Amino acid sequence: MTSRVVLSSIHRSLEIKRGQEPTSMLYSSAFLPVIERMGIRKGSDKEKIARKLVHSILQYWFMADAMLDKDSVYSKMDEEILTQNIQDALNSQLFNDINMPLEIKRRIEEMEIDARRKAYVAHSEFMAKFNPSTSPFEEVLEYRIDTTGLFGETIVDALNIVSGKKQDVATFKDEMLNASLCLQMLDDLVDYVSDYRKEDPNLFYALTSENPTERTKLKIASANQFILDTKRPYEIAQVYAPNTLLSYIRKLESMSSNLPPYMKKFILDTLATIPYVSFTPNSSIDRFNRSEMKKIIAKKTKVD
Numbered sequence: 001m002t003s004r005v006v007l008s009s010i011h012r013s014l015e016i017k018r019g020q021e022p023t024s025m026l027y028s029s030a031f032l033p034v035i036e037r038m039g040i041r042k043g044s045d046k047e048k049i050a051r052k053l054v055h056s057i058l059q060y061w062f063m064a065d066a067m068l069d070k071d072s073v074y075s076k077m078d079e080e081i082l083t084q085n086i087q088d089a090l091n092s093q094l095f096n097d098i099n100m101p102l103e104i105k106r107r108i109e110e111m112e113i114d115a116r117r118k119a120y121v122a123h124s125e126f127m128a129k130f131n132p133s134t135s136p137f138e139e140v141l142e143y144r145i146d147t148t149g150l151f152g153e154t155i156v157d158a159l160n161i162v163s164g165k166k167q168d169v170a171t172f173k174d175e176m177l178n179a180s181l182c183l184q185m186l187d188d189l190v191d192y193v194s195d196y197r198k199e200d201p202n203l204f205y206a207l208t209s210e211n212p213t214e215r216t217k218l219k220i221a222s223a224n225q226f227i228l229d230t231k232r233p234y235e236i237a238q239v240y241a242p243n244t245l246l247s248y249i250r251k252l253e254s255m256s257s258n259l260p261p262y263m264k265k266f267i268l269d270t271l272a273t274i275p276y277v278s279f280t281p282n283s284s285i286d287r288f289n290r291s292e293m294k295k296i297i298a299k300k301t302k303v304d
Helices: 003-028 033-037 045-066 079-095 102-127 137-146 148-163 170-198 203-210 212-222 225-230 233-240 242-256 261-271 284-300
Strands: none
Touching: 033 045, 033 148, 033 170, 045 102, 045 148, 102 137, 102 148, 137 148, 137 170, 137 203, 148 170, 170 203, 170 212, 170 233, 170 242, 170 261, 203 212, 203 242, 212 225, 212 233, 212 242, 233 242, 242 261
């Protein structure tokens, strides 16, 4: 694949993924309070840069994560093309609008590229042994620590660069890792059908391995298009895998219990919106979902 084709595909991806911007803005609001905690004064020019940076990094990881899906053209490229050509272009597209010194921008871009390269390697190694029908929750969670978990670390490292201070960021990285995994659990509770069909790792579906009866029922329901068109993911799980759903929510609540209060509240508030999210973007239930989500986003999103 030529560089011109790669760049053209990236630009199309950016346009498509901008449709997910409300979601990334909603999620990025969970990380904004850490800016001030890391010594970046509220109302300062650095704080404005940091807020936009958090949002851009989250958008970037949404896009880069989608590239690793099995049905993505990018997943069929070799590692060198993926990590160098594509990630360079993605970073440039996302960070060009942020007014910060070129040296700082380049350091952050290099850090993001390196993190995505590590995530790509971890993804490739895991997928070589992954079985969507048998891989347990703990195995998929470990995979997410090595992929999604890196996202939280890059935010802390980027904010540390912007702050210009030398500080111990271990505590912040632990918090961000935990928060990143909680957000992944929320995402997987919505995407479990599509992930299973594409044979992509999903934490909720992995947990059904502990209840074979519910896994069988959920698998049958997920293949029924009428059910998918008339029920949201949460409703389907309630009907066909209620015990797994309860166990999953308890795990999520347990993981979020160690977060700072503002992050814990955000995770649990977002969990409360999951019953309104549908599988089908153009369905009547999705129109209701969009209306409800807009209200939630309006209250929770404050990204310049």
